[in-house]
Amino acid sequence: MNSATQSPTRPQPEAVTALTARLRSEYGDRALTTHAIREQHSHGEGLADAAMPDIVVFPHTNDEVASIMRICHAARIPVIAFGVGTSLEGHVAALYGGVCLDLSQMNRVLEVNDADLDCRVQAGVTREQLNTELKGTGLFFPIDPGANATIGGMTSTRASGTNAVRYGTMRENVMGLTVVTADGRIMRTGNRARKSSAGYDLTRLLVGSEGTLGIITEIQLRLYGIPESISAAVCQFPDLKSAVDSVIVAMQLGIPVARIELLDDVQMDACIRYSQLTEFAAKPTLCFEFHGTEAGVREQAQMIESIATDHGGSAFQWATKPEERSRLWKARHNAYYAALALAPGKQGFATDACVPISRLTDCVLETQADVATTGLIAPIVGHVGDGNFHLVILFDPANLDERSKAEALAARVALRAIAMGGTCTGEHGIGVHKLDALRAEHGDAIALMQAIKRALDPLNLLNPGKTVPPV
Amino acid sequence: MLDPAFTSSLAQVLAPASLLTDAEDTRPYECDGLTLFRQQPAAVLLPDNEAQVVAILRLCHAAHVPVVARGAGTSLSGGALPAADGVVLSLAKLRRIVAIDPLARTAIVEPGVRNLAISEAAAPYGLFYAPDPSSQIACSIGGNVAENAGGVHCLKYGLTVHNVRKVRAVTIEGDVVEFGSDALDSPGYDLLALINGSEGLLAVITQITVKLLAKPQYAQVALAAFDDLERAGAAVGAVIGAGIIPGGLEMMDQQATRAVEAFVHANYPLDAAAVLLIESDGTPVEVAAEMAEITHVLTASGATEIRVSQDETQRLLYWSGRKAAFPAVGRISPDYYCIDGTIPRAALPRVLRQIEDWSREFALPCANVFHAGDGNLHPLILFDANKPGDKERTVEFGDRILQLCIDVGGTITGEHGVGIEKIGGMCAQFPPVVLERFLGIKRAFDAESLLNPGKGVPTLARCAEFGRMHVHHGELRHPELPRF
Numbered sequence: 001m002n003s004a005t006q007s008p009t010r011p012q013p014e015a016v017t018a019l020t021a022r023l024r025s026e027y028g029d030r031a032l033t034t035h036a037i038r039e040q041h042s043h044g045e046g047l048a049d050a051a052m053p054d055i056v057v058f059p060h061t062n063d064e065v066a067s068i069m070r071i072c073h074a075a076r077i078p079v080i081a082f083g084v085g086t087s088l089e090g091h092v093a094a095l096y097g098g099v100c101l102d103l104s105q106m107n108r109v110l111e112v113n114d115a116d117l118d119c120r121v122q123a124g125v126t127r128e129q130l131n132t133e134l135k136g137t138g139l140f141f142p143i144d145p146g147a148n149a150t151i152g153g154m155t156s157t158r159a160s161g162t163n164a165v166r167y168g169t170m171r172e173n174v175m176g177l178t179v180v181t182a183d184g185r186i187m188r189t190g191n192r193a194r195k196s197s198a199g200y201d202l203t204r205l206l207v208g209s210e211g212t213l214g215i216i217t218e219i220q221l222r223l224y225g226i227p228e229s230i231s232a233a234v235c236q237f238p239d240l241k242s243a244v245d246s247v248i249v250a251m252q253l254g255i256p257v258a259r260i261e262l263l264d265d266v267q268m269d270a271c272i273r274y275s276q277l278t279e280f281a282a283k284p285t286l287c288f289e290f291h292g293t294e295a296g297v298r299e300q301a302q303m304i305e306s307i308a309t310d311h312g313g314s315a316f317q318w319a320t321k322p323e324e325r326s327r328l329w330k331a332r333h334n335a336y337y338a339a340l341a342l343a344p345g346k347q348g349f350a351t352d353a354c355v356p357i358s359r360l361t362d363c364v365l366e367t368q369a370d371v372a373t374t375g376l377i378a379p380i381v382g383h384v385g386d387g388n389f390h391l392v393i394l395f396d397p398a399n400l401d402e403r404s405k406a407e408a409l410a411a412r413v414a415l416r417a418i419a420m421g422g423t424c425t426g427e428h429g430i431g432v433h434k435l436d437a438l439r440a441e442h443g444d445a446i447a448l449m450q451a452i453k454r455a456l457d458p459l460n461l462l463n464p465g466k467t468v469p470p471v
Numbered sequence: 472m473l474d475p476a477f478t479s480s481l482a483q484v485l486a487p488a489s490l491l492t493d494a495e496d497t498r499p500y501e502c503d504g505l506t507l508f509r510q511q512p513a514a515v516l517l518p519d520n521e522a523q524v525v526a527i528l529r530l531c532h533a534a535h536v537p538v539v540a541r542g543a544g545t546s547l548s549g550g551a552l553p554a555a556d557g558v559v560l561s562l563a564k565l566r567r568i569v570a571i572d573p574l575a576r577t578a579i580v581e582p583g584v585r586n587l588a589i590s591e592a593a594a595p596y597g598l599f600y601a602p603d604p605s606s607q608i609a610c611s612i613g614g615n616v617a618e619n620a621g622g623v624h625c626l627k628y629g630l631t632v633h634n635v636r637k638v639r640a641v642t643i644e645g646d647v648v649e650f651g652s653d654a655l656d657s658p659g660y661d662l663l664a665l666i667n668g669s670e671g672l673l674a675v676i677t678q679i680t681v682k683l684l685a686k687p688q689y690a691q692v693a694l695a696a697f698d699d700l701e702r703a704g705a706a707v708g709a710v711i712g713a714g715i716i717p718g719g720l721e722m723m724d725q726q727a728t729r730a731v732e733a734f735v736h737a738n739y740p741l742d743a744a745a746v747l748l749i750e751s752d753g754t755p756v757e758v759a760a761e762m763a764e765i766t767h768v769l770t771a772s773g774a775t776e777i778r779v780s781q782d783e784t785q786r787l788l789y790w791s792g793r794k795a796a797f798p799a800v801g802r803i804s805p806d807y808y809c810i811d812g813t814i815p816r817a818a819l820p821r822v823l824r825q826i827e828d829w830s831r832e833f834a835l836p837c838a839n840v841f842h843a844g845d846g847n848l849h850p851l852i853l854f855d856a857n858k859p860g861d862k863e864r865t866v867e868f869g870d871r872i873l874q875l876c877i878d879v880g881g882t883i884t885g886e887h888g889v890g891i892e893k894i895g896g897m898c899a900q901f902p903p904v905v906l907e908r909f910l911g912i913k914r915a916f917d918a919e920s921l922l923n924p925g926k927g928v929p930t931l932a933r934c935a936e937f938g939r940m941h942v943h944h945g946e947l948r949h950p951e952l953p954r955f
Contacts, residue, residue: 115708115817138714160656169656171664172633187904193813194845195630196882197619197668198889198900199928200912204632204664213660225714252574254685293760296753354654358574386655421653430658438658444648448916449660455911467659 008096008464011077016097019075020055023068023099030058030105041100044087045147049432051093053080053100060105062178062186062217069215070184072099078464081211083124083153088350089431091157091210095465101215103152109133110218117223118175118192123152123216130221139223142167142258146333151219157429158208162332165251165385166258166291167224174207178218182457192220205452210429211463213456227291230258232325233301233316235308236283240264240368240380242311243284244361247384249307251357255300259289260385261332264368267339267379267392274338275331279317286313286384287332289325335381339392343377346394349406351413354388355422363420364389367413374409376402387422415440435469473513473558477534481516481558484526489564491515500559503544503551504606508891512539512553517561521639521647521677527560528675529645537924538643540671542582542614545606547809548890550618550670554924560675562613568592569678575653576683577636582613582676586620589681598683601628604886605797613676619668621886623719623793626844627752630886632667634682640666640674643917653680665912670888671923673916687752690718691762692789695769696743696776700724700827700839703745704819706772707843710749711816713768715761718750720844721793724823727800727838727851728792734799737792740776747774747843748793750786796840797851804836804853808865812876813885816846822875826850833868835861847885848876874899889927898934906931 011019023031032038033055042050054077059065072079078098085092094100106122109130113119114137121130128148130141145154145161153159155177160169167173176190179202190196190203206213237243247260262284263271269282288304290297305316319325331338340348355363364380371378371391382389391413395406414424414437424437439446449468453460473492481490491497492514502509513536518524531538537557544551553559566583573596578589586607589600603622604610610620616638619631628634637651651663666673697703703722710720723731723746728739739746747769751761762779769777780786792799800807814822823839826848830837841849852868854861873883873896883889883896897906909928913920 113815113817115712116815117711117714118815158656158661164655168633171656171661172629181904181908185904187902187908189905191880191882192815193847193876193881193885194816195619195621195625195813195847195885197886198882198884198893198897199905199909200673201619201632201661201664201668202905202908204661205912208659208661227714248574252576252685254576293757293764295760296757299754299756354656356575356577356653358572388655417654423652423654423657425656425658434658441652442649442657442659444646445650445659445662447646448642448648448662451915452660452662452665452912455915456908 008078008460010096011075011098015075015077016054019071019077019099022071023055023057027057032056041082041085041102042093044085044090044092049090049093051095053094054097056100056102058102058105062180065101065180065215065217066184066186068099068101069180069182072461073183073459076459076461078461079215080463081152081156081215083150084126084148086147086149086153087157087431088428089433091429091431091463091466093432095432103217104150106217112137113192114139116192118220119223120218120220121151122218123150125151127151127154134223138226140226141221142224143170143173151221152216155207155216155219156210160383160386160388162261162329162383163259163289164383165260166256170207171204173222174203174219175222176203176220177206177216179206179214179216181214182459182462190220208429210431210467212453212467213462215462229294229297230289230291230325231297231301232287232289232319232328234280234285234287234328235313235316236281236285237311237313238283240284241361241365242313243286244364244384246286246308246311246313248357248360250304251385253303255303257288257300257304257385258291259287261287262380262382262384262389263335264380266377267335267381270338270342270379271331271335274341275334277331287328336392339379339394343394345396347397348392348394349410350428351391351393351410352388352425352428353413353417353422354386355417355420357387359420359422360384360387363416363422366416367391370409370412374405376406376409378409430467432466439469473536474534477530477536478514480530481514481527484523484530485516485518489517489519500541500553500561503546503549505547505549505890505892508549508552510553510555512559513556515559515561517564519564521641524560524641524675524677525645525647528641528643531558531921532643532645535919535921537921538675539923540617540675542611542617543585543609545610546614546618546890547811547887548884548892550888550890550926552891562611565677571596573598577653577680578683579678579680580612581678582611584612586610586612586615593683597686599686600634600681601684602631602634605794612679612681616667616676616679617669617671618888619886621842621845621847623721623842626720626842627716627718628684632664635663635667635679636682637680638663638666638676639678640676642674643921648674668888670890670927672913672927673922687718689755689758690750690752690786691758692748692750692780692786693762693765693769694739694778694789695747695749695774696740697745697747697773698743698775700745700823701820702773703747704823706747706769706774707819708816709768709772710765711844713764715764715768717765717844718752719748721748722746722839722841722843723793723796724839726836727796727840730803730838731792731796731799734802735791735795737788739792743775748789793840800838800851800853805855805857808852808854808869810848810850810852810869810872811884811887812873812881813845813847814876814879814881818879818881819843819846822848822879825875826872829868829871833864835864835868845885846881891926894926894929894933897929903931906934
């Protein structure tokens with residue numbers, strides 16, 4: 001652990017010129033250098049710190065990815081993998097230029113093994129596309145981060161989402177990968193067996209590595225049987241504390257709820273306006289979804305309802321029909337846009353704290369009080385069954401004072417979560433924005449992360465400047 | 472023999488009773504659960520606390536002395552086999568249950584705590600620790616993490632890696648590092664997943680935070696008999712394919728049920744070619760609904776008899792046979808060799824049929840008792856080490872099974888680990904591009920390869936020496952090389 005990570009630098013202009021010429025001749029209209037395309041691939045969502053790649057290439061096969069990677073390796077040019085650009089932490093910005101590998105045209109579902117409850121997809125398949133193609137098999141892929149992200153992007157950022165409380169995150173649901181290494185070789189990790197203790201867990205090491213250890217081109221995923229019965233319910237509370245306390249009791253009892261989502265009064269108000277949820281009041285709200293047999297669902301719902309009632313919650317308002325449910329969850333997924341609509345012209349960015357469930361009430365309430373002192377608008381929304389919640393902090397990008405207030409608030413949320421034994425990133429990843437927070441949280445393990453980065457990408461060509469702080 | 476200066480520096484750290492160097496004292500540590508390999512270590516160290524572990528590792532690192540960490544010594548792959556010129560670092564004295572937090576549903580434990588002791592300590596809160604390897608009364612949680620141990624309940628509740636929140640460990644350089652977090656996710660590379668199943672090659676574990684689960688209110692087990700092995704294998708796929716994830720889904724063939732019945736009298740149907748045990752757990756309402764569905768699928772899959780436990784005594788009786796299967800087989804054969812391949816479930820019928828055919832070809836009986844729901848096979852090849860040729864044929868039979876597991880998309884070890892036993896098999900399963908990454912990770916943690924050397928990941932040179940351990944037309948290359 002002594003040699004320093006090769007510090008990233010912009011490649012020589014001549015090397016870039018030679019490379020783009022070569023890629024354009026090999027890939028024709030699948031290798032683009034127009035300003036518009038490069039700009040589009042310079043950022044994700046969330047805070048804008050754009051950095052344009054020199055060229056965007058749209059490969060179709062593993063071999064093409066490997067071949068591009070080999071060329072870049074030989075020419076020492078950075079490579080950034082790109083899905084559909086829904087990242088919130090600046091993962092895709094080409095900080096040192098180089099090649100953006102847009103994998104969105106690698107969008108085939110390669111195999112569905114219904115007896116084994118698994119499938120293999122190319123990295124550019126989006127989660128909605130996968131579920132559409134699974135129609136008729138009786139199976140579904142549950143991980144649902146809100147955005148219609150690609151499976152490759154979700155794997156790279158270890159995404160979770162609204163029903164992780166029952167189905168886990170990408171960590172639990174990726175069984176194996178096809179990866180192109182930094183030197184342009186294709187390797188498979190994991191396999192279709194349900195368990196393996198052969199060798200180090202490269203699959204999970206790659207899951208969440210944000211494109212810094214290899215280019216993920218194919219993913220073997222776990223699938224689930226569509227539950228016999230699904231129903232959703234909404235419960236509103238007089239205050240935030242009683243809502244969060246209800247969640248803690250439900251989790252402590254181990255009730256297998258598929259989703260528990262919290263919206264505070266500000267967020268609920270935003271959603272009511274944005275998604276016309278006029279049947280609800282602007283109060284702290286929990287949305288539940290139950291999966292199982294009909295009897296099981298009924299039983300789970302009764303247990304939750306009685307916990308909520310004990311904490312002053314309203315009677316459940318049910319959504320059992322698929323269209324009612326999807327209206328409700330669509331409103332939840334649009335929470336970010338609903339929040340933005342509260343203050344047109346402002347920008348928003350999301351914090352991503354995750355704490356042990358026993359500290360959730362403290363963390364949420366302290367955060368709410370903290371928001372009040374800043375005068376900023378920052379609704380709270382969260383996958384509270386996992387102890388994960390977000391603030392969407394709104395600020396005027398032209399107003400430097402407001403921006404710095406917003407950033408300070410976000411930093412306090414991160415440190416508060418870490419102090420409570422939690423983390424600053426429950427699901428959005430590190431990217432460039434959270435490198436400092438990673439240091440605060442994982443000081444002692446960072447040297448090992450850097451050593452692993454060096455071992456798998458000695459020239460620091462894969463998404464340089466992200467995920468692991470420089471030595 | 473250790474350098475006397477090194478031994479005396481160890482004596483500064485450890486009390487005399489915790490530093491064993493006499494051959495007589497180190498003898499019990501010469502092997503683990505895989506008794507075919509034996510090697511006495513130069514010394515056995517029994518630290519009382521993490522500070523001593525740190526001090527020991529710093530000394531070993533400075534003196535370039537290999538270190539093999541050891542828990543309860545129940546490894547079935549030789550993971551705790553000592554290095555001749557090295558020390559065994561036993562974590563047996565680090566056995567405190569540091570804290571149980573019923574609200575967060577976690578327990579913080581030291582590595583020497585027995586697996587079952589965690590569930591016992593959590594029981595007053597209505598909680599339990601889910602992974603349950605058959606050796607759970609003896610095996611230690613540190614060893615479980617090092618091997619990513621499984622068990623009957625892993626189908627529904629996951630392997631060790633899914634049930635561990637945080638691991639505190641000491642690197643070979645003596646740095647204390649924490650992997651994972653008390654929260655559900657932890658940022659950066661998933662080093663926690665790397666430590667799980669790393670077989671003592673990356674760091675020495677000193678503290679573990681495990682997840683606890685609420686004990687299911689109710690459980691029932693169905694015992695289903697089949698008159699054909701392949702049909703039983705297909706029934707496993709049918710249950711899972713119907714979207715049911717039972718609490719446990721185990722299979723035993725006739726060889727196994729007969730051995731067990733003579734031992735524990737669980738009242739298994741002895742004329743059946745195979746028996747499935749399928750557990751449903753949850754609330755009584757959920758269990759009733761799920762059991763009805765399971766029974767339906769089993770009937771449609773051709774079960775000749777289905778019994779559902781009607782009370783807890785009966786449920787435990789049905790399980791007693793499965794839990795006692797290994798010792799029961801030990802009673803009917805002088806020796807047995809337990810294989811641990813894992814395959815996609817859909818391949819079960821084909822692989823079981825092939826094992827049956829090979830069993831006839833080699834004239835070696837084979838009892839199958841395994842985690843069918845996970846596709847994790849445990850064929851037990853029965854042999855007599857004293858009979859000339861038996862051992863060699865057993866090894867070849869075992870290698871063929873593992874090669875078949877790889878060929879159908881599976882792996883050479885589902886839960887027992889690579890250790891020393893499967894180091895050659897790793898060359899067959901993984902191409903150089905993957906092995907190079909494994910070695911790169913090892914170097915990132917332990918550049919001099921002092922932690923558990925020679926285990927887990929083969930060097931490329933070693934693989935070249937083995938050849939691709941491929942059994943071609945029944946011929947094993949390099950038969951002279953030890954690979955048992």
